[in-house]
Amino acid sequence: MKIWGKRMLALACAGAMLVPLAACGSDADAGKIRLSYLSWDNEQTSKPYIDEFEKENPDIKIDFSYAPPTSEYISTLQTRLVGNQAPDVFIITSENRDDLIDNGYAKDLTDESFMKNISQANKDFVGRDGKTYGMSITSWGSGIAYNKDLLKQVGYDEPPANWDDFLKLCKKLKNAGIEPFLEPNADEPSRFIDAFQGSILEKKGVDPTTLSTQDNQTPGTDELEAIKEYIRLYDEGGVTRDTVGISGDDMKTQFTNGQVAMIVDGAWDFATFEQAGMNWDFAPMPKLGDDYTQYAQGSASPAWAIYAKLDGDKLKAAEKFLTFLSSKWALQKRNDAGDAVTVDGFDATVMTQYQKVYDQDIKTGKYYLHTNFYSKPDILKSELKAQNQQLVQGQITPDQYAKNIDAKVAAAQ
Numbered sequence: 518m519k520i521w522g523k524r525m526l527a528l529a530c531a532g533a534m535l536v537p538l539a540a541c542g543s544d545a546d547a548g549k550i551r552l553s554y555l556s557w558d559n560e561q562t563s564k565p566y567i568d569e570f571e572k573e574n575p576d577i578k579i580d581f582s583y584a585p586p587t588s589e590y591i592s593t594l595q596t597r598l599v600g601n602q603a604p605d606v607f608i609i610t611s612e613n614r615d616d617l618i619d620n621g622y623a624k625d626l627t628d629e630s631f632m633k634n635i636s637q638a639n640k641d642f643v644g645r646d647g648k649t650y651g652m653s654i655t656s657w658g659s660g661i662a663y664n665k666d667l668l669k670q671v672g673y674d675e676p677p678a679n680w681d682d683f684l685k686l687c688k689k690l691k692n693a694g695i696e697p698f699l700e701p702n703a704d705e706p707s708r709f710i711d712a713f714q715g716s717i718l719e720k721k722g723v724d725p726t727t728l729s730t731q732d733n734q735t736p737g738t739d740e741l742e743a744i745k746e747y748i749r750l751y752d753e754g755g756v757t758r759d760t761v762g763i764s765g766d767d768m769k770t771q772f773t774n775g776q777v778a779m780i781v782d783g784a785w786d787f788a789t790f791e792q793a794g795m796n797w798d799f800a801p802m803p804k805l806g807d808d809y810t811q812y813a814q815g816s817a818s819p820a821w822a823i824y825a826k827l828d829g830d831k832l833k834a835a836e837k838f839l840t841f842l843s844s845k846w847a848l849q850k851r852n853d854a855g856d857a858v859t860v861d862g863f864d865a866t867v868m869t870q871y872q873k874v875y876d877q878d879i880k881t882g883k884y885y886l887h888t889n890f891y892s893k894p895d896i897l898k899s900e901l902k903a904q905n906q907q908l909v910q911g912q913i914t915p916d917q918y919a920k921n922i923d924a925k926v927a928a929a930q
């Protein structure tokens with residue numbers, strides 16, 4: 518745990534695990550309202566925001582501490598919450614959302630003024646039963662990174678917007694002796710499945726925020742339709758099953774070396790593509806058909822929460838802090854760092870290749886991440902990856918996949 522301030526003071530504070538963070542500070546901070554903040558952004562990332570906030574609010578001192586995401590952060594936060602050392606402001610995300618809400622640790626922020634321009638998809642990410650318990654200001658979305666030169670060899674300028682046509686492109690590339698597509702099955706479940714599932718739920722009129730509150734959760738059965746569409750990529754021969762061992766690094770290396778035409782990826786790898794000097798672009802993920810809305814796999818980013826037991830000056834200070842974190846100054850800072858800001862009314866700038874996905878998916882909230890909407894997301898993600906690998910290898914059917922996922926989640930409840 519790191520605390521800002523003089524080096525010796527920081528060490529003393531970090532060692533005093535039973536002493537409230539507010540006890541650490543300099544004489545110059547005497548008389549100020551002290552607000553404890555447990556972040557999972559490190560000191561280098563967080564300091565500019567805190568410095569600016571304290572400059573604009575000289576009567577408030579932020580007592581900053583840090584724990585790295587995700588499991589270590591959640592464990593540190595839980596220890597402090599149950600040990601009567603709750604931070605005033607902390608992070609709420611899919612892995613701890615249900616616990617924080619169920620135990621009354623996170624304040625209901627639904628009607629706060631700083632929530633007015635927060636995107637509905639970001640609210641839903643940390644919401645339940647129409648209430649919102651955190652403020653999320655950025656999101657991410659996946660898409661199809663493609664080698665423009667390789668696609669041109671088979672007469673395409675970009676990947677098709679329709680899944681059937683995308684599968685035809687894969688076969689065309691394969692017949693031309695070009696590796697059509699790779700995804701990192703060794704690392705994670707397919708991103709196609711989540712993109713398809715988001716559009717299926719919308720078509721059915723299902724609110725995904727209701728899924729985590731069901732007594733008997735069936736995440737496998739719920740996405741069975743999406744699974745059956747996805748596995749066509751391998752069943753119909755567009756991509757060979759022996760690619761199941763490809764990792765994210767393998768995929769990226771082959772793409773930048775010109776060995777594969779398309780990969781499913783996100784903005785986190787754009788700098789690598791640029792540095793490689795390749796002729797590339799980025800397209801939205803294909804939709805299932807004309808009667809489906811196009812979705813990306815994606816998610817709102819972790820949100821800031823306020824400790825529910827705060828009152829008086831501390832509560833006002835926490836509200837000021839979140840107001841600042843959603844201010845034009847802070848949003849621009851996030852945007853300049855490469856984050857895709859989704860706050861209504863903010864004119865975000867993104868990389869040219871990302872613009873279409875940002876406008877079509879991220880800004881509109883047309884993204885979906887299956888693990889966000891079920892209990893035990895860490896267990897679910899691990900099982901999704903394992904079953905996805907067996908599915909790609911042809912060892913199980915989509916129905917068996919769904920049954921196995923449901924059984925694993927049921928055992929973890």
